[in-house]
Amino acid sequence: MTVDRYAHAAPGWATGAARVYGPLAAQLVAAAPHPLAGRRVLDAGAGTGLASTALRAAGARPVAIDYSPAMLAWDAAHRPPSAAGALEALPLRDDGVDDAVAAFVLNHVDDPTAALRELARVTRPGGAVLATSPAAGTTHRSVRDRIDAVVADAGFTPPDWYAHLTTVQAPLLGDVTAMRDAVDAAGLADVVVTERVADVGVERAEDLVDYRLGQAHVAAWLAALPEGERAELRRASVAAVAPVMAPYRPPVITLVARVP
Numbered sequence: 001m002t003v004d005r006y007a008h009a010a011p012g013w014a015t016g017a018a019r020v021y022g023p024l025a026a027q028l029v030a031a032a033p034h035p036l037a038g039r040r041v042l043d044a045g046a047g048t049g050l051a052s053t054a055l056r057a058a059g060a061r062p063v064a065i066d067y068s069p070a071m072l073a074w075d076a077a078h079r080p081p082s083a084a085g086a087l088e089a090l091p092l093r094d095d096g097v098d099d100a101v102a103a104f105v106l107n108h109v110d111d112p113t114a115a116l117r118e119l120a121r122v123t124r125p126g127g128a129v130l131a132t133s134p135a136a137g138t139t140h141r142s143v144r145d146r147i148d149a150v151v152a153d154a155g156f157t158p159p160d161w162y163a164h165l166t167t168v169q170a171p172l173l174g175d176v177t178a179m180r181d182a183v184d185a186a187g188l189a190d191v192v193v194t195e196r197v198a199d200v201g202v203e204r205a206e207d208l209v210d211y212r213l214g215q216a217h218v219a220a221w222l223a224a225l226p227e228g229e230r231a232e233l234r235r236a237s238v239a240a241v242a243p244v245m246a247p248y249r250p251p252v253i254t255l256v257a258r259v260p
Contacts, residue, residue, distance in 0.1 A: 016214020045105025136174030
């Protein structure tokens with residue numbers, strides 16, 4: 001394993017980023033083509049367990065895998081069985097789970113087709129593969145840019161890996177055609193790929209700021225700031241966003257498919 005880029009991210013992710021990714025995970029689980037109750041379901045790229053929570057609410061028995069041991073360690077006593085591992089080389093046997101969920105993680109790899117093949121390998125024939133990825137177009141970037149500008153003025157410089165994520169990895173599945181091509185190449189069946197604007201219930205500037213400041217790329221830098229400076233940074237970010245705040249509804253690519 002290489003350096004854990006998410007080593008400091010769990011608290012912010014679980015309490016801030018979760019304001020958006022939690023509802024999105026629940027919506028993805030709800031898109032399953034069959035009931036998940038009683039089924040063993042992989043939560044790939046589990047992070048702090050947002051999709052696992054949604055799976056348990058649906059009656060499933062999740063197993064969590066994430067590249068970051070620190071993310072898996074968050075609230076570990078209340079989490080499902082877990083293992084650290086890469087999406088492109090999942091530490092599971094063939095046909096080891098009934099279904100697989102990959103909530104906003106395929107956009108973190110250089111070869112999403114290879115990752116989809118791995119999800120298919122570990123899922124039993126007939127099982128569902130569910131995934132989400134951010135759509136390339138967004139009407140909210142200017143609002144998020146206001147938060148990023150406040151953070152930059154305070155001295156933050158994004159790490160190189162984040163630039164690679166946003167400019168190289170995420171665009172690989174940034175539209176319906178790209179996702180469909182990757183899924184077809186992975187050999188999945190009954191493929192349905194859609195793009196929609198998701199209502200995640202984020203309507204206040206404070207919630208959008210907490211979501212943005214809960215992202216992994218800024219976590220280590222924020223953790224190193226004195227508490228008072230972090231609080232002032234949040235206040236300044238909220239003040240920058242409030243005049244233009246509208247309900248935050250990100251565009252999302254959703255995949256629902258079956259392992260043949």
